[in-house]
Amino acid sequence: xxxxxxxxxxxxxxxxxxxxQRVLDEVTLELHQGERIAxxxxxxxxxxxxxxxxxxxxxxxxHRVGWVPQQLGLVDKLSVFHNIYMGRLDQHSRxxxxxxxxxxxxxxxxxxxxxxxxxxxxxQLYKTVSQLSGGQQQxxxxxxxxxxxxxxxxxxxxxxxxxxxxxxxxxxALLQHSEQHSQQHSQSCVIALHxxxxxxxxxxxIIGIQQGKIVLNDHPDNITPDxxxxxxxxx
Amino acid sequence: MISAPRYHLPTGIRSFLLLLAAALLCLPxxxxxxxxxxxxxEFAAMAGGFFQPxxxxxxxxxxxxxxxFSYAFLAVCTAAVGGLFLSLxxxxxxxxxxxxxxxxxxxxxxxxxxxxxxxIHPLAGYLAIALPYTGIFAKVFAEIIEEHQSQAxxxxxxxxxxxxxxxxxxxxxxxxxxxxxxxxxxxxxxSTVLGxxxxxxxxxxxxxxxxxxxxSQAAGIxxxxxxxxxxxxxxxxxxLLPLYFAVALFSLWGQEGLQLSLASHFLHDIIPxxxxxxxxxxxxxxxxxxxxxxxxxxxIGNTLVVTQIALLLTAVIALCLFPFxxxxxxSLPIRFSSHLALVILRSTPELIIAFALLLLLxxxxxxxxxxxxxxxxxxxANLISRHSxxxxxxxxxxxxxHRYCFEIMPRIYGQFLAFLCYRWEVILRESAILxxxxxxxxxxxxxxxxxxxxxxxxxxxxxxSALLNILVDQGSRQLxxxxxxxxxxQAQRNK
Numbered sequence: 001x002x003x004x005x006x007x008x009x010x011x012x013x014x015x016x017x018x019x020x021q022r023v024l025d026e027v028t029l030e031l032h033q034g035e036r037i038a039x040x041x042x043x044x045x046x047x048x049x050x051x052x053x054x055x056x057x058x059x060x061x062x063h064r065v066g067w068v069p070q071q072l073g074l075v076d077k078l079s080v081f082h083n084i085y086m087g088r089l090d091q092h093s094r095x096x097x098x099x100x101x102x103x104x105x106x107x108x109x110x111x112x113x114x115x116x117x118x119x120x121x122x123x124q125l126y127k128t129v130s131q132l133s134g135g136q137q138q139x140x141x142x143x144x145x146x147x148x149x150x151x152x153x154x155x156x157x158x159x160x161x162x163x164x165x166x167x168x169x170x171x172x173a174l175l176q177h178s179e180q181h182s183q184q185h186s187q188s189c190v191i192a193l194h195x196x197x198x199x200x201x202x203x204x205x206i207i208g209i210q211q212g213k214i215v216l217n218d219h220p221d222n223i224t225p226d227x228x229x230x231x232x233x234x235x
Numbered sequence: 236m237i238s239a240p241r242y243h244l245p246t247g248i249r250s251f252l253l254l255l256a257a258a259l260l261c262l263p264x265x266x267x268x269x270x271x272x273x274x275x276x277e278f279a280a281m282a283g284g285f286f287q288p289x290x291x292x293x294x295x296x297x298x299x300x301x302x303x304f305s306y307a308f309l310a311v312c313t314a315a316v317g318g319l320f321l322s323l324x325x326x327x328x329x330x331x332x333x334x335x336x337x338x339x340x341x342x343x344x345x346x347x348x349x350x351x352x353x354x355i356h357p358l359a360g361y362l363a364i365a366l367p368y369t370g371i372f373a374k375v376f377a378e379i380i381e382e383h384q385s386q387a388x389x390x391x392x393x394x395x396x397x398x399x400x401x402x403x404x405x406x407x408x409x410x411x412x413x414x415x416x417x418x419x420x421x422x423x424x425x426s427t428v429l430g431x432x433x434x435x436x437x438x439x440x441x442x443x444x445x446x447x448x449x450x451s452q453a454a455g456i457x458x459x460x461x462x463x464x465x466x467x468x469x470x471x472x473x474x475l476l477p478l479y480f481a482v483a484l485f486s487l488w489g490q491e492g493l494q495l496s497l498a499s500h501f502l503h504d505i506i507p508x509x510x511x512x513x514x515x516x517x518x519x520x521x522x523x524x525x526x527x528x529x530x531x532x533x534x535i536g537n538t539l540v541v542t543q544i545a546l547l548l549t550a551v552i553a554l555c556l557f558p559f560x561x562x563x564x565x566s567l568p569i570r571f572s573s574h575l576a577l578v579i580l581r582s583t584p585e586l587i588i589a590f591a592l593l594l595l596l597x598x599x600x601x602x603x604x605x606x607x608x609x610x611x612x613x614x615x616a617n618l619i620s621r622h623s624x625x626x627x628x629x630x631x632x633x634x635x636x637h638r639y640c641f642e643i644m645p646r647i648y649g650q651f652l653a654f655l656c657y658r659w660e661v662i663l664r665e666s667a668i669l670x671x672x673x674x675x676x677x678x679x680x681x682x683x684x685x686x687x688x689x690x691x692x693x694x695x696x697x698x699x700s701a702l703l704n705i706l707v708d709q710g711s712r713q714l715x716x717x718x719x720x721x722x723x724x725q726a727q728r729n730k
Contacts, residue, residue, distance in 0.1 A: 055630055065631065073629030077645040079245075089637045101640055104242055125240050 008033050008152060008188060009057055016049050016212075023049045025212040033151070034186035036175070038199035040216070040231050041209035047192040050209065051154050054190060058152060066150030068158045072141040076130040080121065080140050083129055084112050087148030115143050118173045134161045139170055146177045152188040153178065160194065168198065175202055196228050246718060247648050251550070254655075258547035261540040266675075267604065270597030277595050284450025288458055291440055298486075300459065303436040305483035306357065306429065307422030310364035312480070315415045317365075318372020323399060325377035338370030339704035341668045342425040343586075343678075344697050346432050347685050351693075352501045354494035357487040360434040364425050368418060379410045412473075420467055420582075427460060428586045431671065438587070445590060453591075457583070464582045504690035511691075526692060530684075531699055534670075534677035538703065541600050541666040541676055542659070545607035549662065550655055552612025553619065554644075560620035563628065563643055564635075574620075580613035585665045586672070593672055603669040603676070607662050615654045619647050653720035656711040663707045667700045677703075 009031040016024035024046050031037065031054070039047045048070060058065045066087065067073075074083050081104055089097055100108060109125070116122040119139040129137055138161055145153050158174070159167035171191075178187045193199045199206055200220045208216030208231045216227055244252075271277060290296055324330050346363035353359055380399075383406050430438025437456055444453040471479075503511075509518040558564040559573035580588075585606045592602030623643055632642050670678025677700045684693035714720075 052630060059631070067629065067631040069629050071627075071629075073632070075642060075645045077648065078641070081242075082641070082645075086633070086641050089633050089641065094636045097637060098640060102244070102248065109242075123240060126242050 006033065007031060008035075008063065009054060009061075011053070011057065014053060016046075016053060018049075023212050024053065027053075027212075027214055029207070029214065029217070031152070031188060031190065033188055035188045036178070036202060036204045037188075037190045037207055038203035038205070039190065039192040039207050039209060040196060040199055040228065041192075042232050045209045045231075046212040047209055048156050049212075051156050051190065051192055055154055058154075063152060064148060064150040066145030066148045066153040068141050068145045068153065068155035070156040070160070072137055074129045074137060074141055074144075077128055079126045079128055080116070080132070081109065081112055081125050083140055084115065084144045084147045087144045087146075112143075112147065115147055115177075118176070119143055119170065135163075135166060138162060142170060142174055146174065150187065152190065155189070155191040157192050157194060159198075167195065171198055171202060194232075196232070247652055250652065250714065250718060254543075254547055254550065257543045261543045264536065264540050265544055265604070266599045267601040268597075268599050269601065270599060271595065274595050274597075280448065281450045281591065281595065284452075285454040287451050288454035289451040290455045290459070291452065295440070296459070299435065299437045299440050299456075300463070301482070301486040302357070302360075302434070303423060303426045303430075303438075303460075304463070304479075305486045306360040306364055306426040306434070306436065307419060308479055308483045309487070310361050310368060310426075311415065311419045311422040312476075314365045314368035314372050315411075315418070317369040318374075318376050319411070321369065321373035322376035322380060323395070325373055330373070334370035334373045335705055335708070336370075336701060338367045338374070339664070339701040339708070340367060340697055341664050341700075342367055343428060343432060343668050343671065344681060344700065346429050346434065347681065347693070348697070350432065350434075351685065351690060352498055354497055355433050356493040357434075357490050358493060360426065360429050360436070361487070363429060364422055368422065372415075372418065375414055376411065379407060379414070383407055383410075416468065416471060419471065420464055423460075423463060423467075424582070424584045428584045431586060431590075441587065442590065445594060457587070461579060461582055465578070501690060504688065505694045507691045507695070508689075526695065530680040530692065530696065533675065534667075534680045534696065535699065535703060537600070537674070537679075538663065538666045538670075538676040538700075541603050541607070541669070541674065542663045542707075544600075545604045545611070545662050545666065546655070546659055548604060548608035549611040549615065549658060550651075552608050553615035553651065553655075556612065556616035557620040557623065558639060558643075560617065561623040561643070563623050563626065563638065574617070577613045577617045577620075580609055581617060583610065585610045586669065589669050589672055589674075598673050600674055603666065603672070603674045606669070607665055610665075611658045611662055615651065615658060618654055619651050622647050622650050649718070649720055652718060653715055656715050656720065659711045660704060660708045664700075664704055667703075 007030045009029075011027055011029045014024060014027045014029075015022060027050065029050075039050060041047050055065055055067060075086075078086075082101060085100065085104075085108055092100070099105075113122050113125055116125060119142070121136060121139055121143070124132060124136065129140060132140065138158060142155065142158050145155065153174070155174070159170050162170060174189070174191075178189050191199075191203075200223070203220055206216060206218060206220055206223055206228075207214055208228070210231060216223065216231070291299065321330060321334065325334075342363050345366055346359060349359035349362050380403065383403060426436050427438040427441070430436040430440065431442050433439065437460055441453055441456045441460075444450070444456060507519065507522065509522045512518070514522075556573070556577065560570050560577060562570060565573070588609055589602045589606035592605055596602050623646075626643065626646050628638075628642055632638060667677040667681075670676040670680065671682040673679065677696055681693050681696045681700070684690070684696060
């Protein structure tokens, strides 16, 4: 899908400090609707901070943001159904949501079951999140972001605790849903990843971060392995 | 069409519905009429008094503070030492049962018993607190020891005491100290309410002031009480313990009123009347069945009615109030005001709240129910708001009502139910006690029996009350077990 010329977000020379230490350094970045961006960089490079910065900027606009944090942020004691349903709380009234919390409505049950089917989780619908494995929880967190019908999904290493096969399945499912959604809304995705092959396979653009600076920002076709290597070099 | 698994209402919600059903079932049997025709007029007089507090004459005030402190301090000190000793043998069934029995009788009932036994003397007040508190200390200390058992590094072949003092004591001491401080706060409350049965503590002057409509004076006494409780952590220092011990002993020493001659009458009068009269088994059974139908039955029924309705109201108050003290919902000024209100409500003994409400609303179960719900609701609200501070929310977490229902409630609900279960037994004990204010719970019949010198009946009713407590405690324990709720000294400490 061709990105629209109108940027969804523009950051210019953005800086972020944490405990008097610069964690993002003069970041200049444009995000366009419909783009799929992979953020690459080793742990502590600033990927999560950049995602949070993007989230903070977008949450002040009319855009709906689907957020998949690294710690997942699921409610352990709540069912899988309700955790996913939380992605759309703001689309219904308080009383409607309260009733749905106590007694799930069939139309949401059907929609969420269908979504969970693509993650092999449809039989876990009413299990509490604490009853699931780490990998299953990760898939629920992604399903929640997808269900939120967001204009943009921001995911912080969403496949980190999955094996290679499951990670590919999950990323594909995320993209497939994003694609389906994009036919109507031009959904964008910004995903922080560890796996460069995965990034090259799905992204329209790769952004490489090193010590808080963007050192790479290009289409995967234009990127050579030599350019990717320093991003995961160990000090 | 995808076939989804079947939905079942979560167990936690089902138990709450059960609580609701029990309260609704009790409602037709509850006397909750407002009999005072001008409650607002009375309320205005009370509120006026609270805005213009006055103090008791200096010497009376100092004496009342000294008595309140001395009963509590001496009782808690000895109970802590006794409880610690007993906790080392708490694995023995007979000891566990004995401790359960002595702590299931409320301090006020112990007070009424000891006053009959030795007269209105400081020793009665001291024993009334020390005895049940020893049972409580033994249980809680045993739980703390058990919790830290696995962490202790023990020298091989060391005996039980050496092992305890060398390997465990250093780890346990901060927990014991913290719990003892909390118990001292409870002791000050208990000591104050002992004034309602004639011992000259702050509660005695409070009751007198309320009865005479001296609301400014009542407010002054209450404020002194709040200051004592609120400043406890500043003035209760380990280095000052010997000084406090000396002061407490000095203030109670040499007081008149010890009537050891009462003991022989007491021991005679507690023998059931038909046995004293030499009646046969039929006479005893008739006496018991009459007692059952006129006092035990109605007493238990009314106690349970008050307990169940108060328990539901406690839950509702706690769930409504806690967000105001939680940093997940409100900013500092609102949180601070709410926290202050909760501390005041939880520091005020139920008996005092009920007494004030009784003057306001007139005699019925309503003052007792509201007092129990306010006091216990404030305690639980305070605890779960603190619990909610440990929750880290995601960046896109919802706000307001949705945050309450979807983010916070599911995470704190288990702990909330655990606290509610713990308070169930406490509310039952207090429901019985509030009878001495005229509500027809077990305490009413016990107090009436003491007033008409039917000590045999009083003792039987106290035993029934204790048994009911043990049963509810067991029920609450099983419920917590079934719901997989946390059951550790940390939560128990808040009893």
